[in-house]
Amino acid sequence: MSFDGHLIHWCTIQRATLRQDEYRSDVRVYEDYLTDVPCRLVAKNQRQFDTVTQQWVVVSGYLLLVRADVEVGEGDRICDVVYEDGTSEVGPFAVRSCLTRRGRAARHISLTLERVS
Secondary structure, X not given: OOHHHHOOEEEEEEEEEXXXXXOOOEEEEEEEEEEEEEEEEEEEEEEEEEXXXXXXXXXXXXXXXXXXXXXXXXXXXXXXXXXXXXXXXXXXXXXXXXXXXXXXXXXXXXXXXXXXX
């Protein structure tokens, strides 16, 4: 099976632009950059204890796989992930890191995501 056969989900990638609000302050506004991008969202890890606050919290880390020709970078956002059964994960998720996985050529990009609250 080729790698594209593993991409059974779809998502929307948003990119930030700077605009000025009514007080002439720069405000970051996210707009849809790419839509219906084939991807694969994987729940990767969970952390349960926060040593700073000494409390039990659950923080989930996610991994998103996309084709190598998709233009995505740190600071972008992922939203509206649609699973193969038609259910959706609204998000948004912030892209924290991008890692291009290579064989003889670039095969795919692994994105580390963090849920934005």
